[in-house]
Amino acid sequence: MNYPKMEEEILKYWNEHEIFKKSIEKRKGEKKFVFLEGPPTANGMPHPGHVLTRTVKDVVLRYKTMKGYYVARKAGWDTHGLPVEIEVEKILGLKNKQEIEEFGIEKFNQECKKNVFKYEEAWKEMTKRVGFWIDMENPYITLDNLYIESVWWSLKEAWKRGLLYRGYRVTPYCPRCGTTLSSHEVAQGYKEVEDDSIFVKFKIKGKDEFLLAWTTTPWTLISNVALAVHPDELYVKIEYNGEKIILAEARAKSILKEYRVLDVFKGMELKGIEYEPLYKFVEPDKKCWYVVTAVFVTMDEGTGIVHIAPAFGEEDYEVGIKYDLPVVQLVDNEGKFKKEAGWLSGKFVKDADKEIIENLKERGLLEGEQKYRHQYPFCWRCDSPLIYYAIESWFIGMSKLRDNLLKNNEEIKWYPENLKYGRFLDFIKDVRDWALSRKRYWGTPLPIWVCEKCKKEICIGSIKELKDLAGKIPYDLHRPFIDEIKIKCECGGEMKRVEEVIDAWYDSGCAFFAQWHYPFENEEEFMNNFPADFICEAIDQTRGWFYSLLAVSTLLFDKTCYKNVLTLGLILDEKGQKMSKKARNYIEPSEIFSKYGADALRWYLLSSSPPWQPKRIYEKAIKDALSQFLLTLWNVYSFYKTYSNLDKFDYERDFVKERKLIDRWILSRLQKVIMEVDKRMEEFEIHKACRAIEDFVVDELSNWYIRLCRKRFWTEEQNFDKLSGYSTLYEILSTLARIIAPFVPFIGEKIYLEMKGESVHLCDFPVVEESLIDEKLEEKMRLAREITEIIRGLRAKKNIKVRYPLKEAIISMEEGGELEEVINLIKEETNVKNIIFVENIEEYMEKKVKANLASLGKKYKKDAGNIANLIENCSVEKLKEGKIICNGKEYEISEEDYRIEIKEKEGYIFGEKDGIKVLLNITKSEELIVEGFAREIVRRIQQMRKEMNLEMEEKIIVEINISRDRIDGWEDYVKNETRSKEIKYCLPQDGYIKEWDIDDERIIIGIKKI
Ligand SMILES: [Zn+2]
Ligand SMILES: [Zn+2]
Incomplete structure (x- = not known):
């Protein structure tokens, strides 16, 4: 059978008869099984990983449908976000945000919109071909105005409760892309680099003493506002190179050589000490430049005194919040110093390190420098070094909803179970506020308008609300059109939209209600489909879509929006390597479909391991699935079809x-x-x-x-x-x-x-x-099959073909009752004439006594040899009496002096498995040899008939170079089985002649059609 061709025909049949539609309609009014599709992005070709998710979803949905559920299946497309923008930037040859804006946001977003559906056809084709039934004609699409409106509604809900707010956050930031990176993005781009690290002296106010700090990022010194010490560690004041310097005692010992200790005290005692700033480019709006305490200060490296710049470090920022320190942010979006930074203005921060070091040296504030090798993160997209950077962002206050998240997670069934209290719980236990906004172009616009005059902010929750306030709405809610909508403030000023768009993860997290355009429409559909019974995606969505869904539904409804979540393992190549576009270490799904078919791929993916385990995917595995399972099944069916038709x-x-x-x-x-x-x-x-x-x-x-x-x-x-x-x-x-x-x-x-x-x-x-x-x-039947298997194994061991009949098999079993009904099956399958069941099979075997020379030797020294001889020739019964007479002397014999070996008798072979013991008689009797030989001849003639393309009913004459007595008594059998009219015992002369080797004998058979 041409399997892929058969599948194409079935696809045609489904299409012509609208089977998918019918399968759903048929269940209308039945109990629902609600599925929520995680929206893929169609700006890349689908790969085997996508085939896996689509296959697993399909199996579950088809199964539930056949079990009587109404299972609606709406497709979805995820369309916004930075990956799309990056792709378009590459195509258009744009290098940064400035160039995008020069190119024009309108044109740029148009390109993004086009690019998002670049491979839509390929996706549709793959989906159809793999057999995934989902409604691709009416998908939800995150860029639709109505979808955006639903998202806006949710943001307004958060706003009303004070959960949508503006704040700072220190995040890894790519100055080239002009955007922040999420932690899993950062994790992809670490490299080992060598940076300058320096020891810097901070002069204590009013004293001729210095606090010695250490930093690996000199450029952040510009924004220093505090120094942190560990409250419980010991610090020392020392005299070093004629100066009074303070640092941790442990660190002084390990980094300095000759110094004199003047004083020792706990870090706590340094708290509050003020020092003179290294740089003072701007006047801070809050008190700063003093010592604070922090437990993260380590004694493993540096000086035990850490320089704090809340604008450029996560821990620094936390300290800043705690001590209400100012955020001195002198770096712009491209990672360059702002003009307030005087002589550094316009410089890229990483390039400014050298000049700052030089400057400190000149001022006598540098105590030393050293090269420092460490792992530093780079942008995985563009390879620029990342900087940690406090940026203004809009947040959703998820940390306030932490307990609700934990409570709602209790209602979810995770597959595999360990994610629930493992990876996922760990994540939501430490949940941070959601940095929602992106200073980018292609995304759902953040619906917040700010008055230029009085700074009043409003959040818009619907298209109607916007229209009522602004008098008009754009045809397309995206940038730049939405930016042109101005609102009159009550103060008389003009309100403009903030420039941000939102994180695309938030878009897809809204899918469970936004796909219905809830709450503006379809309230009933929404209610009937909330929460979903089933979602299923790859395991990397644990902190992605699985989280964003739960976050949004907790925020809006304080409930989970899915009850069961099935996570799927990653797809690997044959050697267990991760698939990557770069390495091209995977076969295109379309190639698999046309070579082996979708069923073969599906069956392999489904049957090889639990859904949540990684799957190695390679051609041979798929080929095997086809031949081992699908074609076996097809052969059984063909067999039935052929004969039942006949x-x-x-x-x-x-x-x-x-x-x-x-x-x-x-x-x-x-x-x-x-x-x-x-x-x-x-x-x-x-x-x-x-x-x-x-x-x-x-x-x-x-x-x-x-x-x-x-x-x-x-x-x-x-x-x-x-x-x-x-x-x-x-x-x-x-x-x-x-x-x-x-x-x-x-x-x-x-x-x-x-x-x-x-x-x-x-x-x-x-x-x-x-x-x-x-x-x-x-x-x-189970026992019959086991017995058959043992006997076949024994035959194979002795190289006796199944065609040679054997006389008998003696069998004993630990359990299992009457096998009479299946004895004939065993006989037929094993070609054993007689099957005998016995209680104790050992009675049919030989017992041999073996003397234990070691134990006899100890007792009887030089007589041991003779005694051993006697023992081995003694019956078991006699030995049990406990004594033996040797050379007229009586010797005591105990059980350790010998052991009894049980062996097959001559002509038998013994086998055992799972408590079934079989003794197979393998002696060839003359008549059995004749029978077996007759069967061998029959098989050869049948083979030759096949080669001659003879029809079943056509008769033949056979010539063969053996004597008649070789198949004595079996001639009629041979004739019947081979439809031969006559057998001549002579050297074949004409007709179809073939030579055979039967047990090392040269047999020549000739066949003539009559
Ligand atoms: Zn970048
Ligand atoms: Zn105003």
Whole structure:
């Protein structure tokens, strides 16, 4: 079968018959299962990671639909944000914000909008091809005016409660991109660099004494406002190079050589001491330049005195808040000193280090300098060094909602469970206020207007509100149009919008209500879909979308907006490396689809490991999924199709109620598969559901049931045996199609369509039929299969082909009752004539006594050898008497003097597994050799008939270079099996002649068609 082609046909069928739409409509009015789609961005090609999320979502949604739920599926697109802008900057060759503004915000945003949907077609195609059913015709899109309006509403709600505010925050900042980076972005760009670190003296006011501080970022000294010491550590005043210097005692010992200690005291005692500023470019608006205490001061490096610049350090900023220190911010958005910074004005901060060091040296304030190697963060996009920078930003006061977040997390079921109290809890426990605003262009505009005259601020919560206040609204709510909307202030001044847009994570965090344009419309839909039952994305969304959703829904409704969250592992390459666009270490999904099909990829992704574990993806694995599972299933189905067509079997007309034993067994097993899949899907253990299905199909259905039943369908008459088999296979396959439909929707559809003429995806998931379960029979069959496996293993060990019949197998089992019903199956499968069950298999084996020379030697010294000889020739019963006579002397014998070995008798071989012991008779009797040889001949002739393309009913004459007695008594058997009219025992002369090697013997067979 050409698998990918079959899938294309199914896609066509789905499209023509609107099966997706019907599958949803059919469930209207049923209980809902609410799914919320995490919106991807279509400005990059979809890769295997996206295929994984789409596949897993699809399985769950199809399964729930088949279980009777109404499962609406709205697609979504995430459209705003810096990644889009960066991409467009690259395309347009723009290097910074100034160039963007010169290019024009309107044109720039137009490009962004176009770029966002650059690969929409590729995304749609991938989504369709992988079989993910989602409504792509009516998606929610975060750039829509109505979506933006809903986001505005939420911001106004926060504003009304005082949770949307303006503040400072020290964040890693890229001066090139002109924007802050989130912590996970920073983590991507560390490099080892060598910077100048310096020791600087700060003169204490009114004294000729200095505080010695150490810094690795000299340029931040411009903004120094305090020095911090550890309150509990010891500090010393020393005389060093003729000066009085203060630093930590521990640090003095490790960095200085000759000095004289003048005084020792705790850091606490330095608190409040004022010093003279190094630089005074601006007059601060608050008290500063004094010693404060902070526990983060370390004794591991530096001097134990830390210079504090709240504008340029996170810890510094915290100290600043605590002591109400001023923020001296003399650096602009491009990382250059502002004009207030005098002689430094216009310089990029990192480049100013040298001049500042020089300046301090001239003034005699530099105590020393050293190169300092450390890890420093660079921008992952543009490779500029980042600076830590206090920027004004708009915040959402999430830290005030911390307890609510914790409470709402309790209501969420996380898969895997450990995220709930692990990674996610850790994150929300330390939740910070959400730095919401971005000084950028392509995003939801922050709806805050400020009066130029009286500085009054208002937040706009709807389009109508804006229109009422401004008299008009723009056609497009994005920049620059929204910036042109001015509002008249009550003071008579003019209000202008602040220039910021908001974090795109906030946009997608609003999806659960903004997709409905709530609260302006669709209140009922919103209420009916809140909270969602199920969301599912890659694990890296834990601090991304999973958080932003919970944050926004906690803020607005103080409830979680999702009940179950399934996180998926990352996709890796064959060697376990992360996939990357740079390394191109992955196969394009489209290539996989056209080579192996979507089902193969789906099955591999679903069955290989738990959804939340990383997945290695490579061609061979997908190929194996195709050949090991899908094609096995297809072969079983083809077998059924071929023979039932030949026999014109019609289930409605011909089905029988009574079934043969093996038919009842496979039906019973099928019920267990349904049970297992239901149980596993309840907990999203999709891989276990898949394994149950695969084991059933490969192991039980194909390797056991079909193999054992083949011959039933070869007979020509229409008997009970056959009808029972067809009825069973029909039931098995049509049920199986429904079981696999959510996982591998194409082949499920193909089989079901052919059998039933309707779409499997409009069906219900199979329900367990208790009456078909027969535990006892399953147990018997399990034992029969185990016994068969042991016997086959023993044959293989001795190199005896299954075609050679063996006389008997003696078997004992620890447990397991009557196997009479399945004995014939075992005989047939193992080609053993007789199966005998016994209580104690050791009775059928030889017991051999082995003397223990070590123990005998200790007791009887030189007589030990003779005694040992006697022991080994003694029966076990006799030994149990406890004495032995040697050279007329009686010796005491105890159990440690010998051990009993149990061995197969000549001509037998022993095997054991899980408490089943088998003794297989492998002696070849003359008649068995003849029978086995006859079977070998039959197989060769059948092979040759096939090579001659003979039809079943065509008769032949066989010539063969053996004597008649080689198949004595089996000639008729050979003739019947091979449809031969005559066998001539001679060297073949004409016809189709072939030479064979049968057990090292040269056998020549010739065949003539009659
Ligand atoms: Zn950058
Ligand atoms: Zn005003």
